[in-house]
Amino acid sequence: DQQVKQNSPSLSVQEGRISILNCDYTNSMFDYFLWYKKYPAEGPTFLISISSIKDKNEDGRFTVFLNKSAKHLSLHIVPSQPGDSAVYFCAASVQGGSEKLVFGKGTKLTVNP
Amino acid sequence: EPEVTQTPSHQVTQMGQEVILRCVPISNHLYFYWYRQILGQKVEFLVSFYNNEISEKSEIFDDQFSVERPDGSNFTLKIRSTKLEDSAMYFCASTISSGRLHEQFFGPGTRLTVL
Numbered sequence: 001d002q003q004v005k006q007n008s009p010s011l012s013v014q015e016g017r018i019s020i021l022n023c024d025y026t027n028s029m030f031d032y033f034l035w036y037k038k039y040p041a042e043g044p045t046f047l048i049s050i051s052s053i054k055d056k057n058e059d060g061r062f063t064v065f066l067n068k069s070a071k072h073l074s075l076h077i078v079p080s081q082p083g084d085s086a087v088y089f090c091a092a093s094v095q096g097g098s099e100k101l102v103f104g105k106g107t108k109l110t111v112n113p
Numbered sequence: 114e115p116e117v118t119q120t121p122s123h124q125v126t127q128m129g130q131e132v133i134l135r136c137v138p139i140s141n142h143l144y145f146y147w148y149r150q151i152l153g154q155k156v157e158f159l160v161s162f163y164n165n166e167i168s169e170k171s172e173i174f175d176d177q178f179s180v181e182r183p184d185g186s187n188f189t190l191k192i193r194s195t196k197l198e199d200s201a202m203y204f205c206a207s208t209i210s211s212g213r214l215h216e217q218f219f220g221p222g223t224r225l226t227v228l
Contacts, residue, residue: 034216043117043204043219044156089156098161098169099208100146101217105155 003027004092006104014112019077021107023090026071030092034101035064035075038087047088048075080111115139117220119205125226129194134223136188136205145188146206146217147180149173156204162188195227 005024013019023033031052036044050057050064050073057064063076077084087108091101118137126132138145147159160170162180170178179191188207192199202224206217 036219041221043119043206043221046216046218049216091156098146098163099144100158100161100169100171101148101156101206102158103148103156 002104003030004090004102004104006090006107008107009105010108010110012110012112013080015082016079019075019080019084019109019111021075021077021088021090021109023073023075023104024071025073025092027092027094027102028071029094030102031095032093032099033064033066033073034091034093035062036089036091036103037084038089038106044089077109080109082111082113085109085111117205117207117218119203119220119223121223122221123224123226125228126195128197128227132192132195132225134190134192134203134205134225136190136220137186138188138205138207139209139218140186142207142209142218144168144208144217145180145182146208147190148204148206148219149201150204150222151198151201159190159203192225195225197227200225200227 034049035047037047038044048062066073087106089106090104093099120135145162150156160174161168177193181189202222204222205220208217
């Protein structure tokens with residue numbers, strides 16, 4: 001039951017370039033999407049989110065794009081820095097109720113100096 | 114900056130034993146969650162807790178699991194009789210009651226190893 005899918009297990013980019021992480025979802029009830037970053041031996045850390053009423057949200061070097069018709073979202077990191085190297089999880093939830101998060105499997109980003 | 118804390122960081126137990134994983138959510142948060150991540154797999158929702166009762170639980174959260182908020186600060190997950198397949202990282206999360214409801218703050222996790 002993969003309601004949230006991150007099809008790229010890993011991504012390697014050069015410092016200063018753009019990192020693009022992708023996420024697809026199947027449940028059309030999802031109306032809120034989040035990206036979390038996770039370092040080894042730590043819990044997931046919230047990065048950025050987007051509501052389904054928007055198609056873009058920007059926070060500094062991080063921008064999330066949402067394409068509802070394609071059920072696709074992406075996280076852009078510009079410029080990428082070595083400290084961005086981590087596992088990035090896409091998560092989705094439905095407003096109301098418990099608002100549990102449904103996670104993708106994650107993409108391991110490596111930013112090379 | 115307030116943070117979610119979890120103890121212990123690593124718990125090793127024998128199959129069939131009971132374990133209690135402890136969490137201290139952020140003090141003004143009212144919604145609490147447990148998630149787990151089996152090695153190499155995705156983070157999975159276990160249970161959500163609000164107003165001293167379970168608001169939702171997953172299929173994983175069977176009768177062997179229970180949660181409690183015994184004293185207004187701690188939030189515990191108990192597994193009554195552990196199985197090998199319970200070996201995983203267990204994450205506690207909490208969120209504030211309204212506004213940024215969806216932004217859940219996670220603790221560093223407890224690694225549970227069942228032998």
